[in-house]
Amino acid sequence: MSWSAPSSEPPHSAAQLEERFEELIGAVLSSRRSAAGIAQALADAPRALQDFALRWVAVTAKSSPELAYQFAALAPRAVAELGTAGAERWLLAAMDVYDREGLYRASAELKDLGAYAERARERGRGIAFEDAARVLGPFVSGLSGRRLRLEASDAAWTDTSTLYLPTHVSLFEAREDNFRVYKLAAAFLWAQARFGTFNLEPAAYPREARERARLAFLETLRLAARLERELPGLYRDYLALAQPAPGAEFVAAAARLAAPDALAADSLAELARLPASAEPPRWPFVGLIDPERALGVRAERIEREKAALQRALASLPSDEGGEFDRDTARLLEGGAFAPAPDVASLVESIVQDLGEIPQDYLRPASDAGYRADGSEPADAQPAEDGADDGARLYDEWDFRRQHYRRRWCALRERDVQPGDPTFAPRTLERYRAQLRALRRSFEALRGEDKRLRGEPYGDDIDLDALVRARAELAAGGELSERTFVRRARHERDMAVLFTVDMSGSTKGWINDCEREALVLLCEALEVLGDRYAIYGFSGITHKRCEVYRVKRFDEPYDARVRERIAGIQPLDYTRMGPAIRHLTGILAGVEARTRLLVTLSDGKPDDFSDGYRGEYGIEDTRQALIEAKRAGIHPFCITIDREAGEYLPRMYGAVNYTVVSDVARLPLKLAELYRRLTA
Amino acid sequence: MNAPRAPEAAALMIEREPFYRPLHGEVELFEAAWRNRVPVLLKGPTGCGKTRFMEHMAWRLKRPLVTVSCHDDLTAADLVGRYLVTANETVWVDGPMAHAVRIGALLYLDEIVEARKDTTVVIHPLADDRRTLFIEKRGEVLKAPPEFMLAISYNPGYQSVLKELKHSTRQRFVAIDFDYPTPEVEAGIVARESGVDAEIAARLVRLAHMTRNLKGNGLDEGASTRLLVHAGKLMAQGVAPRAACQGAIALALTDEREMLAAVNELVSAVF
Numbered sequence: 001m002s003w004s005a006p007s008s009e010p011p012h013s014a015a016q017l018e019e020r021f022e023e024l025i026g027a028v029l030s031s032r033r034s035a036a037g038i039a040q041a042l043a044d045a046p047r048a049l050q051d052f053a054l055r056w057v058a059v060t061a062k063s064s065p066e067l068a069y070q071f072a073a074l075a076p077r078a079v080a081e082l083g084t085a086g087a088e089r090w091l092l093a094a095m096d097v098y099d100r101e102g103l104y105r106a107s108a109e110l111k112d113l114g115a116y117a118e119r120a121r122e123r124g125r126g127i128a129f130e131d132a133a134r135v136l137g138p139f140v141s142g143l144s145g146r147r148l149r150l151e152a153s154d155a156a157w158t159d160t161s162t163l164y165l166p167t168h169v170s171l172f173e174a175r176e177d178n179f180r181v182y183k184l185a186a187a188f189l190w191a192q193a194r195f196g197t198f199n200l201e202p203a204a205y206p207r208e209a210r211e212r213a214r215l216a217f218l219e220t221l222r223l224a225a226r227l228e229r230e231l232p233g234l235y236r237d238y239l240a241l242a243q244p245a246p247g248a249e250f251v252a253a254a255a256r257l258a259a260p261d262a263l264a265a266d267s268l269a270e271l272a273r274l275p276a277s278a279e280p281p282r283w284p285f286v287g288l289i290d291p292e293r294a295l296g297v298r299a300e301r302i303e304r305e306k307a308a309l310q311r312a313l314a315s316l317p318s319d320e321g322g323e324f325d326r327d328t329a330r331l332l333e334g335g336a337f338a339p340a341p342d343v344a345s346l347v348e349s350i351v352q353d354l355g356e357i358p359q360d361y362l363r364p365a366s367d368a369g370y371r372a373d374g375s376e377p378a379d380a381q382p383a384e385d386g387a388d389d390g391a392r393l394y395d396e397w398d399f400r401r402q403h404y405r406r407r408w409c410a411l412r413e414r415d416v417q418p419g420d421p422t423f424a425p426r427t428l429e430r431y432r433a434q435l436r437a438l439r440r441s442f443e444a445l446r447g448e449d450k451r452l453r454g455e456p457y458g459d460d461i462d463l464d465a466l467v468r469a470r471a472e473l474a475a476g477g478e479l480s481e482r483t484f485v486r487r488a489r490h491e492r493d494m495a496v497l498f499t500v501d502m503s504g505s506t507k508g509w510i511n512d513c514e515r516e517a518l519v520l521l522c523e524a525l526e527v528l529g530d531r532y533a534i535y536g537f538s539g540i541t542h543k544r545c546e547v548y549r550v551k552r553f554d555e556p557y558d559a560r561v562r563e564r565i566a567g568i569q570p571l572d573y574t575r576m577g578p579a580i581r582h583l584t585g586i587l588a589g590v591e592a593r594t595r596l597l598v599t600l601s602d603g604k605p606d607d608f609s610d611g612y613r614g615e616y617g618i619e620d621t622r623q624a625l626i627e628a629k630r631a632g633i634h635p636f637c638i639t640i641d642r643e644a645g646e647y648l649p650r651m652y653g654a655v656n657y658t659v660v661s662d663v664a665r666l667p668l669k670l671a672e673l674y675r676r677l678t679a
Numbered sequence: 680m681n682a683p684r685a686p687e688a689a690a691l692m693i694e695r696e697p698f699y700r701p702l703h704g705e706v707e708l709f710e711a712a713w714r715n716r717v718p719v720l721l722k723g724p725t726g727c728g729k730t731r732f733m734e735h736m737a738w739r740l741k742r743p744l745v746t747v748s749c750h751d752d753l754t755a756a757d758l759v760g761r762y763l764v765t766a767n768e769t770v771w772v773d774g775p776m777a778h779a780v781r782i783g784a785l786l787y788l789d790e791i792v793e794a795r796k797d798t799t800v801v802i803h804p805l806a807d808d809r810r811t812l813f814i815e816k817r818g819e820v821l822k823a824p825p826e827f828m829l830a831i832s833y834n835p836g837y838q839s840v841l842k843e844l845k846h847s848t849r850q851r852f853v854a855i856d857f858d859y860p861t862p863e864v865e866a867g868i869v870a871r872e873s874g875v876d877a878e879i880a881a882r883l884v885r886l887a888h889m890t891r892n893l894k895g896n897g898l899d900e901g902a903s904t905r906l907l908v909h910a911g912k913l914m915a916q917g918v919a920p921r922a923a924c925q926g927a928i929a930l931a932l933t934d935e936r937e938m939l940a941a942v943n944e945l946v947s948a949v950f
Contacts, residue, residue: 183944466769
């Protein structure tokens with residue numbers, strides 16, 4: 001969404017503005033609050049700003065004229081403080097509040113411009129956990145074979161499975177510096193897990209908070225030396241941020257802890273030597289250590305991985321009676337013997353915890369008492385209870401855990417109740433003129449298996465062309481090179497599944513446009529002869545995800561389908577992930593060279609409860625699309641999103657998408673998009 | 680106008696030994712397969728040395744090497760041959776497969792799953808004990824000489840249903856599994872191929888392992904040995920290490936902004 005660059009047209013006069021405002025928000029104006037006041041305030045502003053204000057007043061007025069009025073009154077100040085892009089975000093945030101909590105809270109939000117601007121400045125400078133984690137998640141996974149999760153917390157600490165990082169860092173002016181603090185904090189926590197900070201006896205760790213802080217600092221010095229050897233680039237970042245310089249006692253300790261074989265026990269020994277007065281400097285990236293929790297998680301993991309390794313070994317051929325010897329262990333540790341990748345990372349994780357693979361790990365286990373996927377116990381009631389009435393259960397991606405919630409969503413297929421039988425004919429009538437052009441453009445796409453004659457190369461010789469060419473040659477002309485027949489395969493071996501958003505938020509003209517778009521699309525697709533299916537999706541909570549059949553692949557496009565298209569109506573919420581997974585399965589079962597999954601939705605995935613709204617839904621949808629892509633399906637997403645949210649690149653980053661900002665144009669646009677997509 | 684012709688066998692010979700570091704007896708296995716006229720399937724991720732291995736084996740066995748990189752428009756006619764028109768006649772020109780059979784070459788079909796399905800018609804009779812190539816348009820049956828060998832490569836990393844190798848095809852071949860070598864060996868290869876010193880090579884390999892940790896976890900593939908060699912060559916030319924890795928490795932691995940940022944962070948952690 002963009003507003004045009006500073007326009008060269010002259011500004012609107014106060015009278016013109018007043019007239020426009022009357023038109024847009026007349027309902028909330030009165031003698032006490034006339035349009036003249038806000039028009040006067042805007043009359044001196046440049047044309048671009050006026051257009052900006054008018055456009056957003058028009059948009060906002062559709063939800064709430066009152067909010068639109070308040071926006072108009074504040075717009076000049078907001079643009080001055082936040083810039084147009086910032087003012088847009090400020091208004092959208094208020095509209096979000098309006099959607100959730102109503103007018104009273106929304107107008108409070110809008111009026112509190114000063115506080116919003118302050119927060120925006122803070123955010124612009126600092127960096128939030130979510131933003132940092134998107135980069136640091138893969139970064140940390142890259143550093144280590146063991147899968148580490150990132151989570152937001154009050155402080156930086158780790159339990160050796162999860163790295164907890166602060167929710168927000170805004171220590172420095174520059175965003176890059178703040179990110180660097182995050183990166184180093186994550187790297188040092190990773191190094192604690194990787195280089196054995198928690199490999200000591202539980203009793204060895206100090207109990208007092210101050211002692212623990214001093215130990216954490218000594219460990220940082222020890223691990224920094226490790227980083228210097230293994231990750232010199234990161235070490236340079238460390239040097240830049242390790243300010244102020246520590247006291248002489250710490251410098252001496254650092255020199256000793258820099259030995260290549262220094263362990264956590266050496267840091268403990270240094271702690272004992274430190275004079276009681278020695279206070280470590282406060283470096284922004286140094287976290288806390290919490291041995292109790294870390295040791296608990298570690299012990300639990302050691303048990304689990306022992307079982308998993310034994311289980312993996314059971315599937316390997318062994319010589320005598322199932323025992324593996326030290327040589328096997330050495331091979332496994334050294335990576336010389338190439339086990340399956342999952343076993344390799346298991347071995348890596350075990351060696352990180354214990355330094356080697358203990359002998360008793362090498363006894364292959366029986367199947368008893370082992371969770372098949374070696375994953376952590378799945379928590380909380382999955383949607384099993386719905387499984388008896390034909391519901392399909394789907395996993396859902398939980399980005400906070402970086403794991404799937406197993407069999408979490410229960411999804412059912414339902415039929416759309418047929419709607420108004422006159423809807424499709426009316427639509428066709430309304431778009432009669434455009435439809436002819438649409439059909440023609442699709443006819444041009446319709447390819448048959450053709451034998452192309454007179455080609456410069458091909459499978460066989462085109463005798464007619466050759467005779468002609470020879471005749472021309474004999475007549476003194478040049479010998480044409482176009483003398484071959486080529487079989488051009490224009491077969492469109494394509495199956496496409498359209499899925500439309502039937503959530504409550506499409507109520508009104510988005511829904512109308514969706515339905516019109518589908519009618520036109522079907523007309524075009526019938527010309528083309530591609531196989532296609534149409535489904536709708538909606539649902540409330542993970543226990544009631546629904547996919548609505550409008551047209552199955554094996555169904556002809558007939559009056560019943562047309563009535564079902566007319567019957568598509570706004571229902572509940574937008575839980576996109578399970579629908580995409582289900583439809584991916586349907587599409588994967590269709591034999592075609594190219595399979596296309598086109599989703600048409602009106603914005604952010606959203607659900608009523610269990611925290612699907614926002615980041616969780618975005619990440620789950622993204623993951624579902626990645627899964628579809630892995631299944632050999634090309635997903636393509638069309639979003640009708642007035643807000644052109646910043647989350648779109650993230651959610652659709654892995655696949656292609658487009659934003660249709662002008663809903664009114666959707667009906668023709670959808671067919672056109674499909675044509676371009678498959679031409 | 681001279682009729683186009685297939686290249687001479689001599690031009691397809693490999694004169695100088697291509698550098699190849701054997702990992703686990705694949706050279707002996709390949710030689711045994713060649714002697715016994717069994718075709719070979721090379722499996723493994725991209726850039727781990729499959730093509731280089733073929734060049735090395737061609738040199739070692741002193742046979743010409745015909746390599747075809749398969750693409751999704753590659754038909755059986757492209758492999759077998761076709762008639763071309765010259766000034767006064769139509770001339771048959773052997774495709775790479777017919778040519779390789781005639782001169783008893785090693786024929787290497789790279790990324791076989793990319794080719795059109797009709798190529799199986801000509802591959803199957805050549806890959807089993809018939810060892811024949813039927814040239815339909817000429818009514819000619821070519822019997823492969825004992826020196827001829829068919830090798831195909833296949834990257835099981837693609838998780839696409841469209842790019843599966845059919846069992847009727849894969850069960851005709853002896854498979855050799857390729858994977859990235861151990862870190863020390865790989866560093867040696869990178870140093871030898873790119874001309875960087877051992878320290879830089881070791882760091883490149885460390886970076887590669889980090890990206891391979893991300894496979895299936897945001898990246899479709901980790902950095903291959905080939906990418907490391909590219910990065911190393913840039914560095915040997917004086918390009919700053921971080922810039923070289925960003926160009927040769929990070930951008931080659933992903934287009935996604937955040938993943939790119941993460942890989943770049945890994946690069947700047949190592950260099």
